[in-house]
Structure formats: C-alpha cells, structure tokens
Amino acid sequence: MENFTFWNPTRIEFGKDKEKEIGKHLAKNGIQKVLLTYGSERIKHDGLFESVVLSLKSHNIAFVECGGIVSNPLLSKVYEGIEVAKREKVDAILSVGGGSVLDSSKAIAAGALYEGDVWDFFLGKATIEKALPIFDIITLAATGSEMNHGAVITNDATHQKYFIQAPALYPTLSIINPLLQSSVSKAYLVYSASDVIAHCIEGYFTATTHPVFISKQIEAIITTVMETTEKLLINPDDYDARGEFAWAATCALNGLTHVGVAGVTFPNHMIEHAISAICNVPHGAGLSIIMPAWMKWYQDKNEAQFKRFAQTIFGRESAKEGIEALEAWFKKIGTPTKFAHCGIEEKSIPAIIENAVDNAHYFGMDEVYTKEVIEKILKKAL
Amino acid sequence: MENFTFWNPTRIEFGKDKEKEIGKHLAKNGIQKVLLTYGSERIKHDGLFESVVLSLKSHNIAFVECGGIVSNPLLSKVYEGIEVAKREKVDAILSVGGGSVLDSSKAIAAGALYEGDVWDFFLGKATIEKALPIFDIITLAATGSEMNHGAVITNDATHQKYFIQAPALYPTLSIINPLLQSSVSKAYLVYSASDVIAHCIEGYFTATTHPVFISKQIEAIITTVMETTEKLLINPDDYDARGEFAWAATCALNGLTHVGVAGVTFPNHMIEHAISAICNVPHGAGLSIIMPAWMKWYQDKNEAQFKRFAQTIFGRESAKEGIEALEAWFKKIGTPTKFAHCGIEEKSIPAIIENAVDNAHYFGMDEVYTKEVIEKILKKAL
Numbered sequence: 051m052e053n054f055t056f057w058n059p060t061r062i063e064f065g066k067d068k069e070k071e072i073g074k075h076l077a078k079n080g081i082q083k084v085l086l087t088y089g090s091e092r093i094k095h096d097g098l099f100e101s102v103v104l105s106l107k108s109h110n111i112a113f114v115e116c117g118g119i120v121s122n123p124l125l126s127k128v129y130e131g132i133e134v135a136k137r138e139k140v141d142a143i144l145s146v147g148g149g150s151v152l153d154s155s156k157a158i159a160a161g162a163l164y165e166g167d168v169w170d171f172f173l174g175k176a177t178i179e180k181a182l183p184i185f186d187i188i189t190l191a192a193t194g195s196e197m198n199h200g201a202v203i204t205n206d207a208t209h210q211k212y213f214i215q216a217p218a219l220y221p222t223l224s225i226i227n228p229l230l231q232s233s234v235s236k237a238y239l240v241y242s243a244s245d246v247i248a249h250c251i252e253g254y255f256t257a258t259t260h261p262v263f264i265s266k267q268i269e270a271i272i273t274t275v276m277e278t279t280e281k282l283l284i285n286p287d288d289y290d291a292r293g294e295f296a297w298a299a300t301c302a303l304n305g306l307t308h309v310g311v312a313g314v315t316f317p318n319h320m321i322e323h324a325i326s327a328i329c330n331v332p333h334g335a336g337l338s339i340i341m342p343a344w345m346k347w348y349q350d351k352n353e354a355q356f357k358r359f360a361q362t363i364f365g366r367e368s369a370k371e372g373i374e375a376l377e378a379w380f381k382k383i384g385t386p387t388k389f390a391h392c393g394i395e396e397k398s399i400p401a402i403i404e405n406a407v408d409n410a411h412y413f414g415m416d417e418v419y420t421k422e423v424i425e426k427i428l429k430k431a432l
Numbered sequence: 433m434e435n436f437t438f439w440n441p442t443r444i445e446f447g448k449d450k451e452k453e454i455g456k457h458l459a460k461n462g463i464q465k466v467l468l469t470y471g472s473e474r475i476k477h478d479g480l481f482e483s484v485v486l487s488l489k490s491h492n493i494a495f496v497e498c499g500g501i502v503s504n505p506l507l508s509k510v511y512e513g514i515e516v517a518k519r520e521k522v523d524a525i526l527s528v529g530g531g532s533v534l535d536s537s538k539a540i541a542a543g544a545l546y547e548g549d550v551w552d553f554f555l556g557k558a559t560i561e562k563a564l565p566i567f568d569i570i571t572l573a574a575t576g577s578e579m580n581h582g583a584v585i586t587n588d589a590t591h592q593k594y595f596i597q598a599p600a601l602y603p604t605l606s607i608i609n610p611l612l613q614s615s616v617s618k619a620y621l622v623y624s625a626s627d628v629i630a631h632c633i634e635g636y637f638t639a640t641t642h643p644v645f646i647s648k649q650i651e652a653i654i655t656t657v658m659e660t661t662e663k664l665l666i667n668p669d670d671y672d673a674r675g676e677f678a679w680a681a682t683c684a685l686n687g688l689t690h691v692g693v694a695g696v697t698f699p700n701h702m703i704e705h706a707i708s709a710i711c712n713v714p715h716g717a718g719l720s721i722i723m724p725a726w727m728k729w730y731q732d733k734n735e736a737q738f739k740r741f742a743q744t745i746f747g748r749e750s751a752k753e754g755i756e757a758l759e760a761w762f763k764k765i766g767t768p769t770k771f772a773h774c775g776i777e778e779k780s781i782p783a784i785i786e787n788a789v790d791n792a793h794y795f796g797m798d799e800v801y802t803k804e805v806i807e808k809i810l811k812k813a814l
Binding site: 062 | 433435436438439442443450645649651652655656659671672675679691
C-alpha cells in the first residue's frame with residue numbers, strides 16, 4: 051500500500067429540490083455576484099434556469115451569463131468566460147449543466163485570477179495557485195467533475211484535448227438532484243455509463259500497487275452502474291436507480307479509488323481524447339470503443355486483475371471472457387464498441403494516431419504508448 | 433434514496449513516516465502552541481513521543497501535555513484537559529493515540545472555547561458552535577474518529593457514556609501510519625475488527641431506506657476487515673494488511689456509508705455503551721458480545737438484508753446461517769461472544785439493563801428498545 055494524501059473539501063447537496071437552495075448557499079459563502087455558465091438554451095425552457103434565477107434573486111445575488119458551452123468544451127469559450135468574469139468582477143462561478151460546463155467553469159475560475167493565457171496551465175507552463183470559488187448544479191452524471199479538482203478542455207485551434215488539476219479547483223459546493231438528470235437521452239445515459247466504467251478500470255488494471263479494498267470499492271461502483279443503467283433503460287423515471295447511478299459516478303472519480311495505489315495511468319482516456327478531439331464524438335462513446343480494444347492489448351500485462359474482473363463483475367473465469375462480457379454488455383446497452391458504430395472511417399485513423407501520440411507524450415506515457423502500439427490498439431476497434 | 437449532505441473536510445496523511453511531518457502541517461496551519469494529548473506513558477518509550485516532539489521543535493511549535501487518557505475515556509480527564517488548554521492558551525489540540533485519546537481531544541477542543549460545562553453538549557443543553565482545531569496521529573484503527581465529527585465520553589460520576597457531534601469536530605488533519613499500529617496487541621486487533629464491523633452493520637440492517645450501492649460499499653469494508661484481520665493474526669507485520677485494515681476502519685465511519693440512507697439507528701452501540709460503562713470492558717469486546725445477540729433478535733425485521741449479508745459475506749443462504757457464521761468468525765479470531773468470555777456475571781445484567789434503558793432514551797430509541805426488549809437481547813448473550 052502506497053503512502054497517500056486524501057483531502058476533498060467539496061460539499062455535496064444531493065437530492066430532490068436541492069437546486070432551489072443555491073442562492074442560500076452562495077449567500078452563506080459571502081458571494082454577491084456570479085458568472086452563470088451553461089450549455090444549450092434548453093435549460094431556459096425546462097424550468098431549471100428559472101428556478102436558479104429565482105433562488106439567486108431571493109438572496110440578492112447578481113449574475114451575468116456565459117451560455118453555449120458545448121460537449122468536448124472549447125478553449126475559445128473559456129476565453130470568452132474569463133473575459134466576462136474579469137470585466138464583470140464576479141465573486142464566483144455558478145455552473146449549471148454537465149461535466150463540460152463544469153470543466154469550462156473550472157478553467158474560467160482559474161483564468162479569471164491569472165494575468166497570462168489560461169492555456170499555460172494546460173501546458174504546464176504555469177501552476178494554478180488560486181481560482182474563483184466554483185459552485186455547480188450538475189445535470190449529467192458521468193465525469194465526476196462535481197467532486198474533483200480536474201478539468202479537460204479542447205484547444206479548438208490546435209485540437210489538443212488537455213487537462214488541468216489543482217486543489218483550488220475543487221467545487222465549494224455541488225448540487226446533485228437525480229431528477230434533473232432524468233431528461234438525459236438514452237444515448238447519453240449509456241455514454242455516461244461507459245465514462246464511469248472507464249474511470250473505474252484505468253487504475254484498476256494499470257496500477258502497479260492496488261489494495262484489494264480499492265478493487266472491491268471499484269467493483270461496487272461498476273456493478274452499481276451496470277445494474278442501474280439497465281433499470282434506467284427500461285424506466286428513465288426510476289428515481290432510486292437514477293440516484294445510485296449519479297452517486298456511483300461521483301464516487302468513481304473523487305479520489306477515493308486512487309488512495310494507496312501506485313503507478314496508475316490513463317491510457318483509455320489518453321487515446322479517447324484523440325478520438326473526440328479529431329472526430330468530435332461524445333467522450334463516453336469514444337471510451338466504449340477504445341476500452342475493449344485496449345483491454346485485449348493489455349490483458350497479458352496484469353492477468354490476475356483481469357481474471358478478478360471477469361469473476362467479480364461477470365462471474366466468468368478467464369481474462370478473455372471478462373473482456374468479451376464487457377464488450378457484449380456495451381453492445382447490449384447500445385453504446386458503440388467499434389469505430390464504424392460512430393461513423394468513424396478507417397481513413398480517420400492516421401489523424402487519431404498522430405493526436406494520440408502527442409497525448410501520450412503529454413500524459414507522460416510515450417515510452418509504452420508508441421505510435422506502433424497505439425496503431426495496434428486502434429486497429430482492434432476497426 | 434434519501435436526500436443528503438456530505439461534507440468531510442479532514443485531510444488524511446496516510447503512510448510510513450507521516451508522523452514526522454506533524455510540525456510542518458501545524459506550522460502551515462498557523463499553529464504555534466498545542467495541547468499534546470495521549471494515553472499511557474508507553475509512547476515515551478517506543479519513540480513516537482520523541483519523534484513528535486522533534487517535529488514540533490523543528491517548527492518552533494510549543495506544547496503542553498495532557499497524558500493518562502484511558503480506554504472508555506472519562507469526563508474528569510476531559511475537564512483536566514480543558515483547564516490546561518484554557519490556562520495555557522493553546523491554538524490547537526494534537527492527539528497522539530487511539531480513538532479514546534482523539535475523542536477526549538475533541539471534547540477538550542469544544543470545551544476550551546465554551547464558558548459553561550462541556551457536559552452540556554453531551555446532554556443537548558448546548559450546541560457546539562466552535563472548537564479548537566484538532567490534529568491527530570492515530571495509533572489504533574477502530575473508531576473512525578480520525579475522519580468524523582463525533583466523540584464518545586463516559587461521565588465517571590454518573591456512568592453515562594454519551595456522545596457529541598458537530599462539524600467543528602472534524603479533525604483538520606489526521607495522520608495514519610499503519611506501522612504505528614503494528615504494536616497493537618492481538619486482543620485489541622480483534623476488538624478493533626469487531627468495532628469496525630459494528631459500525632458497518634448498524635446502518636446496513638436498521639436503515640429503512642438503504643441504496644444497494646451503499647450495501648456493496650459496506651460489504652467491501654466488512655470483507656476487507658475480515659481478510660486482513662486473519663492475515664494480521666498470523667503476521668502482525670504484514671504492512672499491506674495493516675494498511676488496508678486501517679483505511680477500511682476509517683471508511684466505515686467517515687459518513688460515506690450513511691449517504692442516501694434513512695432510518696439508521698445504533699442499537700448495538702446503545703447497548704454496548706451500557707456494558708462498557710458498567711463493566712469497563714473494551715468497546716469492541718462488548719460489541720462482539722452484543723452483535724450476535726441483537727442480530728438473532730432483529731433478523732425477522734429485515735430478513736432480506738440479513739439474507740444478503742449471509743450470501744455476500746459468507747456465501748450462506750439464510751439469515752440464521754449468516755448470523756451463526758459471524759458469531760463463529762468472532763470465536764475464531766478470539767473476540768468474546770458471550771458475557772462469560774469477559775468475566776461478566778449474570779448478576780451484572782440488571783445494572784446494564786438500567787443503564788441501557790437510559791441510553792435508549794438518550795439515543796431516542798426507547799419506543800422500540802424497552803426494558804423488556806433489552807433484557808431479551810442481553811439474555812441471548814449469556
């Protein structure tokens with residue numbers, strides 16, 4: 051078991067109607083003016099925007115808007131948000147949306163208190179020492195961003211999908227109301243399931259030291275996500291399933307699954323960031339394509355853990371059967387497992403490889419993930 | 433799934449040599465003088481005290497001592513600590529020891545900033561609004577106090593074993609070095625295992641709403657504690673087993689096993705507090721006596737969950753078999769399962785019942801746990 055530090059100061063307010071208390075929480079934290087970030091205009095029609103604004107007004111909290119944040123969120127929009135945050139002298143960011151909105155909000159929060167180019171942080175040219183406080187109402191369970199200190203942004207000029215991490219980026223408060231997630235489409239539900247499972251397996255398989263207790267906790271998350279996804283595909287209004295899915299998604303990337311482990315790498319994310327940067331597919335869709343391919347390539351390197359996975363998750367014996375079972379489950383729920391399922395043609399592969407090679411360098415994994423290795427993995431997904 | 437708030441701001445520093453950094457952490461938090469609390473003088477001989485003092489001195493942190501805290505810690509000692517803390521104007525409490533030392537430190541931390549009698553907090557006559565910051569080096573894995581906001585103290589004048597809870601009581605920083613726990617006796621190891629399992633099963637069985645995901649997380653803790661206890665009984669120096677045991681113990685009572693659940697009660701703790709208040713047996717020993725007895729009495733009230741317990745923990749079918757398997761496992765590791773194993777005679781039972789009836793009222797459980805019910809449960813442990 052490795053030495054570790056665990057500290058996660060985010061306050062979670064989970065459950066029905068919790069979003070109506072956002073004004074109260076902001077006021078309690080001394081916030082007087084926020085930058086309200088969101089994605090599509092849809093939230094203005096489904097009542098959420100109105101509900102948030104009502105809560106802000108009843109606590110005399112002013113706000114300025116930064117809407118239009120897209121999936122695989124873009125640096126250009128982050129620049130726009132920083133400009134508004136600085137000009138309007140907001141005290142905090144209030145993110146209303148999914149992981150893309152929240153990740154953009156984190157980058158804006160850091161950039162608003164920095165004189166230089168926020169992309170410096172992504173390139174490791176500067177360290178995030180401070181950020182505006184971040185509050186969020188999360189409307190899609192997947193990324194775990196609501197209880198961690200990371201964010202991923204795509205530089206639309208260079209097609210680099212890079213990340214930042216800093217203690218200052220932990221949200222002060224995250225509101226998770228499973229009811230707000232009931233309107234998520236079936237497609238995005240299964241992409242989310244794929245994303246959460248990816249967060250689980252990266253460390254589970256790649257760690258060189260991995261306490262059994264951590265394996266058990268990860269298996270609890272994976273089986274919960276699988277069971278609740280199946281329930282939600284039948285009945286999207288199953289509140290308890292929606293709630294367990296949401297909380298399991300949060301727990302998959304809040305730091306607890308990485309304590310005491312050593313040597314964790316994120317090869318699936320590293321490769322997927324190339325796929326979505328080049329082809330703009332949803333992150334979870336790219337992950338369900340790459341995971342079975344990567345697992346087939348990687349299984350010999352940690353056979354005992356692959357056998358454990360097969361046994362505890364699927365009741366199968368061999369590593370191979372476990373991977374096949376996961377791929378079959380992805381097919382069953384309807385998330386893609388091959389490039390063709392997403393309309394990605396073989397001719398796109400060279401550009402993906404080139405981007406992934408850059409990512410491998412960026413992730414510090416280029417010794418293992420050479421161009422040849424990445425090509426070998428990608429070809430398993432054709 | 434119930435609405436919930438989760439917030440746990442404690443920083444955990446886990447691993448080898450972490451205690452040597454205590455001075456650095458205190459200094460970083462602006463602390464200049466601490467009340468150093470501990471139990472027996474043993475820590476002055478095994479090097480820990482010296483190591484801590486060295487770290488304090490190298491960061492110019494002054495300290496005054498409050499030693500001699502005993503298991504089932506006493507209010508009289510808390511008063512003594514408060515007096516010293518106030519007189520010496522310390523900035524923080526530094527607890528070096530197990531759960532008893534830490535619980536006493538929490539009570540001292542609250543009492544030091546209160547004009548009235550600290551027992552008021554235990555009686556619900558006053559609410560803890562503030563406390564001195566608490567830092568700790570935990571030398572026994574069991575109570576989970578290192579990552580929660582509760583404390584249990586026995587009033588030596590009245591034999592009431594009561595508790596306090598308040599956000600201000602979360603330790604600012606807890607240091608968990610599994611190596612410091614290697615010298616724990618086999619007896620205290622198995623009592624600790626019993627204590628952790630008790631923390632797990634109270635909510636698991638009594639909750640009226642209990643997400644499956646939470647059941648899975650609890651089962652991960654229980655099986656980890658069982659597996660690592662068996663390893664440590666064979667080899668007390670198995671660092672990984674010691675580490676997983678310690679972290680599982682922390683996770684059993686840091687709030688995460690209670691999110692989304694409703695209707696949790698603590699009947700085993702309620703009854704055990706009476707046993708240890710009257711007979712001064714170790715808390716974990718009292719719990720391994722009372723748990724099988726309580727389970728036999730309670731099983732019909734939540735049969736499905738008892739069956740789940742039997743199946744997931746022991747691979748058995750019926751509720752009855754699960755309870756028998758747990759009792760057999762307690763016997764196997766050598767923690768008592770009957771009063772006689774602790775030298776408690778039948779003639780002590782009336783006093784225990786009387787104390788437990790008071791506790792039932794205190795815990796707000798007197799409607800279910802009448803004198804007759806408590807007597808029925810206790811008799812199953814004779």
